[in-house]
Amino acid sequence: MLEQRIQQQFFESADLLYQIAEGLSRPLAVAAQMMVDALTGGGRVWCAGLGISAADATALASLLAGRFEQERPGLAAIALDAQAQGYSDPASALMRQVQTLGHPGDLLLLFENQSSGAVGALLQVAHGQEMSVIVLSGTQDDDWRGALLDTDVQLRVPHSRFARVAEAHRLLSHCLADAIDLQLLGATE
Structure with missing residues (x-):
């Protein structure tokens, strides 16, 4: 029984990734281009996440500032600290x-895997700074969607389980890093 449940985790994850591949490929390409435009135009990519999603933000910023699958100059990507001193x-x-x-x-790339009323306010602050926004989100009731501008991109993973959304967000991060490398360095073998 335990082995079947474990296998079911793999099947559920693979099914979700297969289902969202076609629908997210275009928005991912747009998001990657937005990031390239910001980075090559002298801007920075600020990666942020609330709760456990902060780890995803840190991971993506590390892939961009360091390297993904090939050597390249570091890119101006920084993970914001949701635990900054002085704020509870x-x-x-x-x-x-x-x-x-x-x-x-600059560009704010926000991982949102838990419904938070503060997301809309965070988007408004970013827009007040004349920043573009990319949001990687799940299926929670996102009352903040109205705060997105036409120039923003939402990469929404339609699943109710946190684990599946988090797994998909990691893949989306890898797709973004790969697409950026492709645009900056060209195709590799």
Whole structure:
């Protein structure tokens, strides 16, 4: 029984990734181009996440500032710290950092895997700094969607389980890093 349940985890994850591949390929390409435009235009990519999603933000920033699958110059990608000193509320800490550090031409890439009322306010702060926004989200009731501008991109993973959404977000991060490398360095074998 335990082995069957474990196998079911693999099947459920693979099914979800297969289902979302076609629908997310175009928005992913747009998001990757937005990131390339920001980075080559002198901007920075600020990666952020609330709760456990902060680890995804840190991982993507590391792939961009360091390397993904091939050597390249580091890219100006920084993970914001949701636990910044002086703030008991992680969302407030992120808002303060975006307001303090964000500039026109920068991009906020937000991992949102838990429904948080603070996301809309964070998006408004980023827009106030004239930043573009990419949101990787799940299926929660996202009352913040109205805060997205036409120039923003939402990469939504339609699944109710946190684990499946988190797995898909990791793949989306890898797709973004690969697409950026492709645009900056060309195809590799």
